Amino acid sequence: MASLTTAAPLAAIGEHLELFTVLHAQPTILLVDGVELNRRVVRATLSGTGARFLEVRRPSEAFELLAREPVDLVICDMFLPELNGMEFCRQLKANRATSLMPVLMLTSVQGSEHEVEGLTSGADEYLLQPAHPSVLKARVLSMLRHKAALDSLDEVESILFTLAQAVEERDKCTSDHCRRLSFFSVELGIRLGLERNDLLALHRGGYLHDIGKIGIPDSILNKAGQLNEDEWKIMRSHVIRGEEICRPMKSLVNVLPIIRHHHERWDGTGYPDRLKGEEIPLLARILQIADVFDALSSERSYKKALPIEQACRQLEKEVEAGWRDPELVPLFVSMLESKDDTSRMSTNLRAMAGGINQP
Ligand SMILES: [Fe+2]
Numbered sequence: 001m002a003s004l005t006t007a008a009p010l011a012a013i014g015e016h017l018e019l020f021t022v023l024h025a026q027p028t029i030l031l032v033d034g035v036e037l038n039r040r041v042v043r044a045t046l047s048g049t050g051a052r053f054l055e056v057r058r059p060s061e062a063f064e065l066l067a068r069e070p071v072d073l074v075i076c077d078m079f080l081p082e083l084n085g086m087e088f089c090r091q092l093k094a095n096r097a098t099s100l101m102p103v104l105m106l107t108s109v110q111g112s113e114h115e116v117e118g119l120t121s122g123a124d125e126y127l128l129q130p131a132h133p134s135v136l137k138a139r140v141l142s143m144l145r146h147k148a149a150l151d152s153l154d155e156v157e158s159i160l161f162t163l164a165q166a167v168e169e170r171d172k173c174t175s176d177h178c179r180r181l182s183f184f185s186v187e188l189g190i191r192l193g194l195e196r197n198d199l200l201a202l203h204r205g206g207y208l209h210d211i212g213k214i215g216i217p218d219s220i221l222n223k224a225g226q227l228n229e230d231e232w233k234i235m236r237s238h239v240i241r242g243e244e245i246c247r248p249m250k251s252l253v254n255v256l257p258i259i260r261h262h263h264e265r266w267d268g269t270g271y272p273d274r275l276k277g278e279e280i281p282l283l284a285r286i287l288q289i290a291d292v293f294d295a296l297s298s299e300r301s302y303k304k305a306l307p308i309e310q311a312c313r314q315l316e317k318e319v320e321a322g323w324r325d326p327e328l329v330p331l332f333v334s335m336l337e338s339k340d341d342t343s344r345m346s347t348n349l350r351a352m353a354g355g356i357n358q359p
Contacts (some may be wrong), residue, residue, distance in 0.1 A: 078107035182206025212242025
């Protein structure tokens, strides 16, 4: 695979975002109103926005349409056939697929109590009709901008994951490494009773932990012999580079300690901060064990794969040497060696581990 540099992926992100902007140049607005005249007035007012309009009379039709069409904004009346506008909003926000869909509620009923009720039901904006055309237009454009920004963040995050996989392929000669790492880390996290956010961070950390290697030259990353001290210095910088790449993404805040600290050692001889014992964030210690196990049990250009049992014994030796968490490693090993065939985790784990080093 061609060498990746820091500049190339950043340019790729820029190109992708440009493409995204072009593809989303025409936002889609769904009008939900039982009265045809109301829909026509809103459509005429917003005709200059360049939006595409979809129209339905009932909430049930709206739910059907939202399940099959990408929509950027829902504008609904407070009074609708079947369900009132508030209940419609509650159901939209309660559904994971539509919970981030912006909703503008329009009504001709005066009274702050209605406004409060509309907003507490989940509507993002509330306007009294007849609203001044320029006010309605400004609100709608502002909501569409916000939605586009949210979509862009999703896109950037998925690009980061793709880049991270490209780095792994270049480094470890297997695109499956990230998937296995995520799997092993999350399974260990489940055994430790970690909460959902931590499990999500482990899943993401499995893919992103080495993204900082994107800036490491091939001559160092794939060097056949020993690295000299200068080369090691560059290699070790991948944890800081990785943290810097992912820091702007708010959704990755829980992944940053994993990226920065996955090469610390229990006895304080690791890098970059020489943290010791429980000073090393738990999620980083979990991912590190999965990473070391996967490295031991996978074939690389310079070594053969160890069978699972031998890889486990090697992990235990690293505990004796003072490098790994002495409580987590036995838990990880027992998880891998579990013979309970009825356990979903056990079956999946052995299937996954078996895929690493089949003769
Ligand atoms: Fe690493």
